[in-house]
Each structure stands twice: as structure tokens, then as C-alpha cells.
Amino acid sequence: MRHLYSRFLQARPGILHMSPHSHYYWPDVTRDAHMAYWDDSAKHADNKWDVIFGERVPAVQRLIAERLQLSEPQQIVFAPNTHEFVYRLLSCFDASKPLRILTTDSEFHSFNRQSRRLLERGNVDLKVVPTEPFTTFAQRWRDEVAAATYELVFISQIFYNSGVAAPLPEQWLDALQSDDTVVVVDGYHGFGAVPTDWSPYQDRVFYLAGGYKYAQAGEGVCFAVVPVNCQLRPEYTGWFADFASLAHPQTGPVGYADDGYRMAGATMDFTALYRLEAVLELWQTEGLTDVRVNAYIRDLQAAFLTHIDSLEHQYLNRETLLQHDLTAHGHFFTFKLPSAEIVKTLAETLKQQGVATDYRYDRLRFGFALYQRTKDFQQIRG
């Protein structure tokens, strides 16, 4: 599959890129797509929004809906980053009233910061469930879901700091104490990576994902699947959230679109959306279904582990590998080492061997991508 990524590979010769879980290489088709946004802007000028909202957005909504097996593409809404959706969702709750949030200790940085900052309001209760030990997490999470009534439940599909898959909503949704609880799954490490059928949840659970990891489209585009019949009225709202009323007098109560766009913000650069469309189309023309992509990555992961075994490395081994069940794992491996210094030194050594990884504190991550081959791992000498 390397031919699909020839430009990024040529631009970085000799490098074994093992941090696609951070920033995936962009396939060649995204370059023309990137320029197509420029050309459409030139051709349509002020009228480009007709093209974007009349053609490009519906096309990408359709392609994402097909990938996630959703029947209502109009429930998908775009924003420049996931954090924007997080804050928009939080703004649905009256700041003067108590807000109870259930989450884990392994949510992405912006969610972590944002929720901890909200604690300063004094009326926010944040229940944080540790993901480790992984073997008991599903039960512990379900118990906490059942233990109280929450305004917001927020959990990843795949945890960013381990690659371990979280229990799917089918394992805990029925334990919720209230039908009004807003339930959000952060699928950033799931979409484009592990097979995901979101149809059982499309009426109930928000799903967030975005462009710069496995969707291979770069930064600037992320999306939310908004549950059908959602009636939430985010306080943090912009002009994209109610196109139907644009021509009406803008007075009185603020209205919202009936579809996913009620969760939209305002003007954004849609270049990344054009790139995302090109990637999603590429997946279709190349037959890169989520099942096929996942199978290819599983083979890479098995070859990687065999190679690591052969190194008999003090730190890189199956003992330090954080995992629960490799068949229900994301597309990167995380090694938890004795200290942040050891991680940094090892990452530096790997860099000198031309192996690009990434690390957070005491965790070293190796990601897998369609542009890797099993033989490439020989480059890792540890």
C-alpha cells in the first residue's frame, strides 16, 4: 500500500514512521484535494458556501455514514477540532446548576484540562475511573455508570495512552440512571482503525473523531455524530448551527437545526474536509474496508512483536507492553517503562536508527500504518 503514500515517503527517506497514531501520513490523493479547495474558492468566491454545504459536506457525511454504518448522514457535523465539540457539549448545561461528569483517567489532553478547569466553578462533580487494571475496567466502569445520575458520560473508544479498547456502550448503556444523560464516545483512535458499526448507538450516543490520525486527512477537520432527535441547545453556538433561519429576523429565542448541524460553530477553513473526502473515496476505490485495514495492521503488530522478542531488550518486551486483549486493541502499542528519562533516552536511540516513535511521560508508543511492511521492523535495533 506504500504507493498510495509516495509523496510523504519520498519526503522522509529512510525513516520508519511509527507514530501514525499521532499524525498519519497523508495519501497522495490529498494533495490534489487540498488544491481543489483553492480552486473552488477562486471559482465560486462568495458563493463557495453553496458548493461546500450543498455538495462537499453532504458527500463527506455520506462517506462517513457508510463507514460507520449509519442511516442518517445529516446527523454528522464538522468542526476544526474535537475540543470545540467538547466545549460545545459542556455548554449545553446551565453553568449555575450542578454538573456531574463520569469519565476515565485516560481521556485526551484537552478533555482532561477542560474538565479539571470546570471544577473551579465549584458546582461540578468529576468522577474519574482509572483504566488500570484493564482486566477489571469494564466491570468497574459499568458499576460507576449505575452508581449515580450524571449529566455527561465521556469515554474513549480506544484509550490514547495505552491503545486498549474501552468497553463498547452495549456493555454499559443500559446501566445509565437517566435518559437525559449526554453520552459521548471519543472515537479518535477508533475511526479509520478498528472496525466500527455505530448503528446500534446512533439514536443515543455522540461519537467524535477527526482527521489527523487514521483518517489520514491531516488537522483541521473533525466530526461528531449527533444522536437522532437530539434537542440540546449549546450556549456556545455560531451561525452554522441554524442555516434555515439565516434569512429570518435574528431576534428572540435562538433556534437550532434539527439535524447534526445544531452542534456546529462558525466559519472554518474546509481544506481539510476536501482532503478527508479524498481519503474516504480512496478507501472505497482501493477496497480498504475497516476489516481489511484492521487485518493488515494486526499482521504488522504480530511481526513487530516477533521482532521485539528477538531483540531480548531490557525495556521493549511483552512485560512492559500495556495491553488487555490484543485482538481488541487499537493500532498502536504502548510500553510503560520504569521512568520518563528511560523513555526519552530510548526514543532518542530509536530516532538515531531512523525509527520515529512518540512518548508521553513514562510511556513509549509505536503505531502501525498501511505504509509499513513487516520487513521494515528490522530497522528497530533497540
Ligand SMILES: Cc1ncc(COP(=O)(O)O)c(C=O)c1O
Ligand atoms: C483520544 C483523542 N481524542 C481527540 C484528539 C484530538 O483532539 P483535538 O482535535 O481537540 O486536538 C486526540 C489527539 O491526540 C486524541 O488522542
